[in-house]
Amino acid sequence: MNNFSFYNPTKILFGEGQIAKISAEIPANARVMLAYGGGSIKKNGVYQQIHDAIGEQIVCEFEGIEANPEYETLCRAADAVTANNVDFILAAGGGSVIDGVKFIAAAAHYEGDRWDILTKGGKVVKSAVAFGSVLTLPATGSEMNSGSVVTRSEYKAKLPFGSPLVYPQFSVLDPTTTYTLPMRQVINGVIDPFTHVMEQYLTYPAGGALQDRLAEGILQTLIDIGPEAIAQPENYEVRANVMWCATMALNGLIGVGVPQDWSTHMIGHELTALYGLDHAQTLAVVLPANLRVRKADKMAKLVQFAERVWHIQEGTDAEKAEAGIAKTEEFFRNLGAGTRIEDYDLDASIIDVVIKQLEAHGMVKLGEHQDVTPEVSRNILNAALRSGNPA
Amino acid sequence: MNNFSFYNPTKILFGEGQIAKISAEIPANARVMLAYGGGSIKKNGVYQQIHDAIGEQIVCEFEGIEANPEYETLCRAADAVTANNVDFILAAGGGSVIDGVKFIAAAAHYEGDRWDILTKGGKVVKSAVAFGSVLTLPATGSEMNSGSVVTRSEYKAKLPFGSPLVYPQFSVLDPTTTYTLPMRQVINGVIDPFTHVMEQYLTYPAGGALQDRLAEGILQTLIDIGPEAIAQPENYEVRANVMWCATMALNGLIGVGVPQDWSTHMIGHELTALYGLDHAQTLAVVLPANLRVRKADKMAKLVQFAERVWHIQEGTDAEKAEAGIAKTEEFFRNLGAGTRIEDYDLDASIIDVVIKQLEAHGMVKLGEHQDVTPEVSRNILNAALRSGNPA
Numbered sequence: 001m002n003n004f005s006f007y008n009p010t011k012i013l014f015g016e017g018q019i020a021k022i023s024a025e026i027p028a029n030a031r032v033m034l035a036y037g038g039g040s041i042k043k044n045g046v047y048q049q050i051h052d053a054i055g056e057q058i059v060c061e062f063e064g065i066e067a068n069p070e071y072e073t074l075c076r077a078a079d080a081v082t083a084n085n086v087d088f089i090l091a092a093g094g095g096s097v098i099d100g101v102k103f104i105a106a107a108a109h110y111e112g113d114r115w116d117i118l119t120k121g122g123k124v125v126k127s128a129v130a131f132g133s134v135l136t137l138p139a140t141g142s143e144m145n146s147g148s149v150v151t152r153s154e155y156k157a158k159l160p161f162g163s164p165l166v167y168p169q170f171s172v173l174d175p176t177t178t179y180t181l182p183m184r185q186v187i188n189g190v191i192d193p194f195t196h197v198m199e200q201y202l203t204y205p206a207g208g209a210l211q212d213r214l215a216e217g218i219l220q221t222l223i224d225i226g227p228e229a230i231a232q233p234e235n236y237e238v239r240a241n242v243m244w245c246a247t248m249a250l251n252g253l254i255g256v257g258v259p260q261d262w263s264t265h266m267i268g269h270e271l272t273a274l275y276g277l278d279h280a281q282t283l284a285v286v287l288p289a290n291l292r293v294r295k296a297d298k299m300a301k302l303v304q305f306a307e308r309v310w311h312i313q314e315g316t317d318a319e320k321a322e323a324g325i326a327k328t329e330e331f332f333r334n335l336g337a338g339t340r341i342e343d344y345d346l347d348a349s350i351i352d353v354v355i356k357q358l359e360a361h362g363m364v365k366l367g368e369h370q371d372v373t374p375e376v377s378r379n380i381l382n383a384a385l386r387s388g389n390p391a
Numbered sequence: 392m393n394n395f396s397f398y399n400p401t402k403i404l405f406g407e408g409q410i411a412k413i414s415a416e417i418p419a420n421a422r423v424m425l426a427y428g429g430g431s432i433k434k435n436g437v438y439q440q441i442h443d444a445i446g447e448q449i450v451c452e453f454e455g456i457e458a459n460p461e462y463e464t465l466c467r468a469a470d471a472v473t474a475n476n477v478d479f480i481l482a483a484g485g486g487s488v489i490d491g492v493k494f495i496a497a498a499a500h501y502e503g504d505r506w507d508i509l510t511k512g513g514k515v516v517k518s519a520v521a522f523g524s525v526l527t528l529p530a531t532g533s534e535m536n537s538g539s540v541v542t543r544s545e546y547k548a549k550l551p552f553g554s555p556l557v558y559p560q561f562s563v564l565d566p567t568t569t570y571t572l573p574m575r576q577v578i579n580g581v582i583d584p585f586t587h588v589m590e591q592y593l594t595y596p597a598g599g600a601l602q603d604r605l606a607e608g609i610l611q612t613l614i615d616i617g618p619e620a621i622a623q624p625e626n627y628e629v630r631a632n633v634m635w636c637a638t639m640a641l642n643g644l645i646g647v648g649v650p651q652d653w654s655t656h657m658i659g660h661e662l663t664a665l666y667g668l669d670h671a672q673t674l675a676v677v678l679p680a681n682l683r684v685r686k687a688d689k690m691a692k693l694v695q696f697a698e699r700v701w702h703i704q705e706g707t708d709a710e711k712a713e714a715g716i717a718k719t720e721e722f723f724r725n726l727g728a729g730t731r732i733e734d735y736d737l738d739a740s741i742i743d744v745v746i747k748q749l750e751a752h753g754m755v756k757l758g759e760h761q762d763v764t765p766e767v768s769r770n771i772l773n774a775a776l777r778s779g780n781p782a
């Protein structure tokens with residue numbers, strides 16, 4: 001096990017009706033900006049519940065944070081924070097809104113070119129506006145971590161930053177707010193945390209016996225209840241467990257002291273930036289192909305994954321590894337996600353373009369061994385092209 | 392799943408050599424008290440490492456916090472905090488030292504009778520001295536939670552308190568500090584976290600699918616590596632995983648949103664207060680008997696425990712439940728712990744005495760249904776009396 005430090009001060013308020021408690025979490029004299037996306041919170045009652053709880057503290061609202069939050073949009077919001085003397089931001093929405101608010105919080109206090117925050121990394125962030133969140137779309141884990149991903153369409157760029165200064169002070173997770181989500185979002189909300197776990201788990205054995213068990217526990221829960229989350233939109237227990245899985249998948253705990261991969265995410269980010277696929281759709285496409293192409297390097301953990309998570313006991317190691325990958329791809333497909341590039345009306349011509357963008361963004365040594373070069377990424381994209389085409 | 396709030400701001404610094412990093416975690420102008428137990432930290436190098444890191448900030452030391460920290464001792468330490476204008480306490484030791492420092496931290500700021508903190512509960516605590524810890528004996532989880540148990544021998548009392556004001560600001564977990572532990576402590580360090588998990592897991596189904604999987608993951612890890620921790624004292628990976636299991640077993644995460652039992656602990660506390668058994672020894676005695684006596688109420692989770700943790704697939708539900716309990720008791724015995732009252736040179740005559748103390752301490756409605764009355768506790772103690780005597 002590698003040395004690590006772990007720190008996560010976000011307070012979670014979980015369950016039906018918890019939005020009413022946020023007034024106790026926000027300083028009484030705070031001037032609050034309410035930030036959200038396309039307005040779905042006005043339809044599902046969340047907007048009203050927030051106003052009932054802290055309406056008199058809201059000095060301005062910022063609507064229109066996009067599904068992949070746009071740099072220019074977020075800069076306008078940061079300007080509004082300054083103009084309105086806002087000292088607390090409440091993010092209401094999914095991971096994009098929360099990611100966006102993390103950038104807004106840092107950018108509002110940043111002196112210099114705000115693009116630095118994404119190109120030089122979170123270390124340039126020395127201060128940020130305090131914020132909390134009301135989560136309505138479980139998937140990314142942003143509600144309990146200090147990372148954020150921001151898109152700048154004019155550059156075809158989707159870049160991450162992280163800083164301990166951008167942990168939400170609190171996050172409300174009310175499973176009933178997810179009942180009205182579009183089905184595509186629910187599917188994404190199972191695949192995204194599943195892949196987050198895989199990025200931290202499916203590398204090589206590194207003495208993290210407990211981390212492995214915890215990761216496997218999240219994977220097994222998602223396998224058990226993912227289909228139910230789609231079949232039974234108002235099953236509180238199921239939606240509650242999916243929501244909590246998504247948070248636990250990326251709050252730092254399962255990744256402490258062990259190697260991490262994240263190449264699936266980095267390749268996927270380019271697919272979103274170039275072709276507009278949902279984040280989770282890109283993961284459903286890239287993850288199985290990535291595991292197939294790098295099977296030899298990941299063999300020990302692939303066998304463990306197959307045995308413990310999919311209960312595959314028969315066959316050689318290589319057969320178990322492939323069976324575990326096939327089960328994973330089948331799981332994604334059965335949820336309703338395309339797992340091949342051609343499922344999204346794209347073809348082999350995109351591969352050169354994606355590779356060029358990876359190179360442009362410095363994503364040339366990805367993965368737990370930093371050996372996922374553009375050539376390996378090309379092999380992964382080739383393996384992801386069409387069904388019946390495993391590497 | 393029940394509504395819950397979760398908040399745990401303790402920073403963990405994990406791994407060999409991490410003690411050197413504590414100077415960055417303690418305010419530069421802080422006046423530090425170093426608090427510890429019987430002096431084992433002077434033999435294993437921890438004392439020197441602490442002095443190397445922050446020696447010039449230590450204005451006083453308090454040695455002699457007992458294995459079950461004594462109220463009178465801790466009050467003297469709290470007086471020393473005040474007398475020396477201490478504004479940061481560093482606890483170095485196991486759960487007893489850290490529990491003790493939590494009480495010292497609260498008592499030093501408490502105006503009124505300090506006994507209130509234990510009899511009226513942590514809600515009377517309005518302020519506490521900041522503190523951190525260097526853990527040398529993994530078992531209790533105190534290094535990453537806000538609970539504490541204090542003994543007052545003159546009253547034969549061992550009572551808990553908890554307050555969000557007594558989270559350690561940081562805790563250092565260096566597995567190499569555990570290499571020289573006496574074997575009894577290593578055994579305790581497996582049984583204590585195992586039982587902590589069981590108190591939060593082995594109740595009744597309550598929709599906590601993820602919590603169940605995480606709890607089962609800790610149990611399986613302890614079953615896998617517990618024997619190795621005893622056989623291979625200097626196996627870093629094994630000791631690291633035991634240490635991290637102990638922390639994760641009681642940092643709040645696996646118990647959110649689900650019912651909890653804790654009757655094994657409450658009965659066990661009386662055995663320690665009356666007869667001096669180690670805390671974990673009391674758990675090894677009470678847990679199997681408790682599960683047997685309350686088998687009917689706990690049947691669904693006992694079957695799940697047997698199937699998922701012990702891989703028992705044959706038999707009726709009742710047979711699986713008993714097999715899981717028997718495996719647990721066998722696991723404790725194979726580690727080297729006595730699991731019956733008679734293993735500790737005690738006999739049936741203690742039962743009346745224990746029941747009287749439970750009644751005196753208000754422990755008359757224990758367990759997840761508050762139906763563990765003194766009569767049920769008596770049945771549990773009878774079932775725990777001697778080997779070959781299951782209820």
